[in-house]
Amino acid sequence: MNEAAFDIQPVNRFGGSNTTIRRPKEIACFSYDQQRRFSLGDSSIAYYYPPSLPADLNIGFDTFQKLNDAADEHLDALLDTIVAMEKETGKKCETDIVTWRGMMTKILTAPFDMMNGFEMNATCYQGTIFIEENNTYKNRQKELQKNQRMPPGMASQELMMYWGYKFEVLSVLHKTWDECTRAEIEGRQNEVVNNSAQYCSVVKTGMGNVRMVLGGEVDAVWDCKPDRKDDPINWVELKTSAEIRSDRDMIKYERKLLKFWAQSFLLGVPKIIVGFRDQQGIVHRLEELETASIPGKVKKVGRGTWDGNICINFAAEFMEWLKQVIQGDGVWRIRKLEKSHVIQVYKVEESGHGDILSSAFKTWRESLVGNDCTMDGV
Template sequence: MPPSPFVPPPPDDLFGPDNDEYTRTTPFSTITPADIPAPPPPDYSAHDHSPLRGGPYGGAGGGFGRRGRGGRGRWGRGGGGWEERGQGMGGPRQPSGPAFQVLPANNPNLASMAVLGLRGHHDAALKAAKLPTFQKPNLLAGFSRLGDGTVFWDERCLRRLRPAILGRDGGKAGGDGTDGAAAAAAAVGDSENGFADVLRAMRSVLKHQLAALQPGTSPDRLHFVTFRNNLNKLMGVCYNRQDAWEMGVHKRLGSVYLDVHKTAADQQQQQHKSEQQRRFEFYGYSFERVATEARKTGPGEAGAGGEDSLVIDANEEFCAVLKTKVGAHRVLMGAEMDCYEWVNMPQPSSGPPKPERIFLELKTSLLPETEGQRERFERDKLLKWWIQSFVGGVGAIVVGFRDTRGRLVGVERWSLGEVTRRVKGKDYWEAGSVLTFTDQMLTWLYGSAQEGGDYVLRFVPGQSRLELAAADGCPAFIEQHCQELAAIGIS
């Protein structure tokens, strides 16, 4: 087992003693005291497949940064953002409604099926829905993976933002695409080995928690274990109804493991990338190289200085293992982190600001110049960037804008609050709608999956339909993981 390289999570966990009731979740259940929405059973007397009509998707907020009072690290309705020391300026409790209609799975191969309503805040069925709380992701562990696949349980692959990159107004963001083709093609993404390493870190953390508990007690049960990539898909479908996707769903010992799947279209696209696609990937890898430097262990130490290497290794990464909570759903995820920086955070007392390390997301984009380009950028790209950063606890996004020749023409740093303010009032998307939708989708998914069951969850774009279909089996590394959990007393 790997050592635990990070400090265990604080004892004041927000999860609470609600797991016994949570594990009895069904797609239509009311769970107390946990804040899981409880849609009423649909009426199938007239039509078995008539979608539930709805209107604007509820969820206020949409911006970051307002502080409230109460517990620590929760998403509040009023300000719509990370709250280090508050639950937010939440409104009164409102009745919850369904984000989508759960339909009878007439196909014997389907365990459950749901038809989505209108996109996001346009779905009136959730206009008055209570915005779920969201716990700021807590770093539990992390590991570094070298280009050859070797894993180290430390932060050697976690790089630091090069401060000089901010405000940069020129420079080479990438070559002509030829030099980067090999590096781009070598990227393997969230592999089976990567998820196995996340599970390995999970076991290590649980062992340390178990050792610190009183005899006869056990660590809090995790309800979903996944890579962040799967959460990006689940959350994004609130608005993105164009992209087909699928993932493995395996329920063991009360936890649902979401395994990354590649659709046939994904594999086809990966094998037959155009020269333009390879060039765009290379621009991203090149920007990561020029925007970061070798890591610093503290806010006062000197950085690495010049550009460490001219070689771009797409498979070298630092993966953070994080714990968060959406409503009543406890989630553990692995998430690749691009880099970090030290920032001075204000303290609640009158003391001086305290240095704090935050993760950053690095992105590149063609500089939008026309009204249509700006609309697509804010409606589509900013939504994806916000979801990926928010769910992973990333503090800010550093964007490198390039021209059509791939040259870097500007670099900007945006907090997540700035991202949501850019789309406020434009009717593109709302952060609160995404969270409300995610809470209800996870309720449906957890309640539909049976203990010991293996499934494939897929989204069918043309019909805005989610299908949970029976699968043949479970990956061996997940079965092995559960056996090792049982061996250390977690069952």
């Protein structure tokens, strides 16, 4: 099948019974340092420690060391981490889907995010579908967003993006609090903001009959990672949002909560800390949200702009359908146009796997052919 389409609407057909969900469990991790150098392990892990309020998110904008992410990193870091894990365990990671958390967020939120589009590349290899973002599309969208004219009195897109990174710097420590000096804790306001460093969690999870391995950045841990690998990790996601002053603001915030929830739900992040800021970029208050409770609150006390159950059922059904469409050799494009209610899947390369899979990953996997080695439960 070289071309197929999946209708998002009507979304109410995805209501009803709950899809079985496999709780995300971390199976590996990797880090980027401030020079964007990759390493296995948790060297870039951060620890949550509340910022002092009020917090001015504008400070340091002129010294912002912004990551240039125009280059296509594909799935390389995620695949390198999977290879290292397989070498360590002696078992092959058997799963249906391998992708970044960001790609699954776009799919999970699609039923209630009609305005935005996306483009992804996908290929099937050894029975697993590997999905990456289409880098050309990503860069084009970033350029459009950068050039977007803001209403009078509103900060630029660049500055508002910086506010988010600044809030993260003000809210984390690079060691546990008992290992930090008072000067380190109180000096976070003067720290140069660099968004190259990241801790990335690799989790096994699943929806319905679809097993997934997802990689994604985690902002911080509430306390510390448990010694027992089977114990859940108290991750924290850090977000900023404008103060809510009207019904319109409330609807806007509720729609933001859809993405907040989806991102955290997919990696098993139990808590989200939201810093509410004014139009000048000053955070005056914090709010702690339990990820699992967000859909219920939106349904019961919000404006009901989205339904988490529908999102999960939709994603499970779409991914099950995708498994039937993307088979055999070649590269596919997964595309949703802006304001469209259809996800298109079509073949763009008849053979090979494009650049989605690194040569190192393919070489390693080919060396396993014939070996009876599978990782249980992934």
